[in-house]
Amino acid sequence: MPFDFKLPDLGEGITEAELRRWLVKEGDRVREHQPVAEVETDKAVVEVPAPRAGTVQQLARREGEMVRVGTTLLLIAEEGETPAARPKSVGIVGELPEAAEPPATPAREILAPPLVRKLARERQIDLTGIKGSGPRGSITPEDLENVPAALPAPAGGGFGPEERLPLRGVRRAIARNVIASQRLTAFVTGTEEADITELWELREREQVTVEEHGTHLTFLPFFIKAAQHALREHPNLNASLDDAGEAIVIKRYYNFGIAVETPDGLMVPVVRDVDRKSILELAAEIQELGRKARERTIARDELRGSSFTLTNYGHFGGVFATPIINWPDVAILGFGRIAAKPWVHRGAIAIRKILPLSLTFDHRITDGADAALFLAKVVRYLEDPALLFIESV
Template sequence: MPEYKQFLLADTAEGLTEAEILNVRVQPGDEVTVNQIVVEVETAKAAVELPIPWAGVITEVLAEPGATVEVGAPLLTVDVDPAGSSASPAQAVNGSSAPAPAAAEEEMKPLVGYGSKTTEARRRPRRAAPSAAPPAATPAAPPAAAPAPAPAAARGGYVPLAKPPVRKLAKDLGVDLSTLTGSADGGIITREDVERAARPAAPAAPAAPAAPAPVAGSRERRVPVKGVRKATAQAMVSSAFTAPHVTEFLTIDVTPMMELRERLKKHPDFAGVKLTPLAFAAKAVCMAVKRTPDVNATWDEAAGEIVYKDYVHLGIAAATPRGLVVPKIRDADAMSLPELARALDELTTTAREGKTPPAEMVNGTITITNVGVFGVDTGTPIINPGEAAILAFGAIKDAPWVVDGQLAVRKVLQLSLSFDHRLVDGQQGSQFLADVGALLADPAMAITY
């Protein structure tokens, strides 16, 4: 007898409650192996690839790209014993051969952090599904347990060919993909096909009663707030209205640091290393934290305690196509300058590709945001929730500077530090910022720390 299991959306170790389906890599009839990547989802922190814990044959795909589903919702049905009888998945789940509810729930835990929520999902039909009625011997399922009907365009087995971003665009613009003919090879629907269909199309249904529907030819666009943007907005509002922010500024001459950087590029220890000014800033922050541990602490409101961290999990704010993310360099204070430079290069590359694991974006202790990469001098950054301080690293520019009583053109940098005044007093914040500035202005000061 076949054994059917449902692959559920599980908590990917970050406490999420929902995720958007980016891509489903399998179709009904496909054979899968243990740990094969079958679904890609976007959570509030990262794009995540989900492996399946069983081998078998996909019998149903229950989630479409672009859909938002809750933790515990079924994504796929898998026959893990394809050599068994021809009983349908519905029989195995709803019929007399179904396991007891508790046993079924235990069998369907695909990942650590499984959630028990259930969400009704719109099912995608099998490619060659016959339209005949169910066998007479199959007991009828209760009305409440019947699967949601498939979309009208898909009942005949037709599934429009389009990539996930194109599906998402069509969803945002209110375009029905089943009405389009793809212009790309193989009949694949492109972004241009969707945009062309949207121009003369009737207004799409509004996302909310109070929001007007987009009008063809309008010079405005409406994009749902979700994923990274939604998480960032919630975190920044929470931080701005919870932690009393103070921001201080410091302008320094970093000509000695830039000269040292040029010398180190030729050193054997830095062969193949992308040594950026940000690597010097990361090292300076880790060293300065040891003299002012208050900036590397957490305010525990519930316990009424300040938690001091004897390690530095350094957050680096990175702009990506998905929005702002802050991956962490674990135990950055234990790294040498070459190790920090390599870690920064790997971190930023992975973040821009959207491949940072969710576990790498939590539990930071202090953050650097490099606004200088955009040519900006400085700013007033908002502290990441759970941290006490964030340093903004500005652009390094040629500027007039007084050296030994004489005016000279030097490499000048502006720093700004925002800190939580519940944890950090003005004296402590000023001391930390001055220490970071001193290490960047004169790297030789490091031997005195």
């Protein structure tokens, strides 16, 4: 019998991948461990090797399709083997049941709290068959994020030239995550400005020293330290919300997600334990994580576990923004373009380096007063960077 080669478990919790490219065609002879397909997950592009030698009898999937783990990719036959009488039917959502197969077993009891059932109704998701990760197998809001919602058919075009691009890979993950954030948080954005002239001069003075260690010093390590110090006094912004348990989870660690622009879209690597690292260590780690994200070699665990997120959109020219919360975090701090502006400094007008800040927070967890005080604390650290060193532990 031909060997039914299914998409293997790619690890790190990945449940599906896009078939980007076949590396073989029907009739080709393949060696054991020879790459036969190139697939893309929301993290990386990887080659899938053949588990055995033989002749490719059938390619069961088309390039560009999303393939779930455990779904047939191709059939491999040894020399002299004959085709199977009838391969399993394959549809765009996986293997289809055959007429001769026994009827499905009765549906199990669905354990899901009211919030999850409400979200499922809104997204037109069938809870049957979803494996819950909560207590006694109950379905949580997080379990719904990997389930595609039933969407209405797009409106017809006809008004001019159009191009249709498949929503795949990193862009698909971004779309899923930002929709989850907008749906699951009561987001509000506050803004502030900081005179970072002293910080600007400090960075200029120490740039050569840092480069001697093989690292480029940006403002981001200072932003990280300022936010981390301010979060000590405003812990509700370094938290998440357990909807099912109706509890605010205060994080007693400081793992910061750092938004990184890549050719494939935005990724958010996580710098862990920022309270235990120096400015120099943070600069080196940010540089390394950014490289791995752009090269698509970053591990999935390096994209998980943030307690707070920062995004420096000012690098691309933006001023103020309403950054989207990196759910399940409850806040994200954005930094705009630094500009030379007339500013009142020590009672006189002077040209100073001014940094815009935008904080988006979940209003269910904290209020505008707490958010404003947090922003004011961040501004204080950025305007007087010596405090970062005086108050560091």
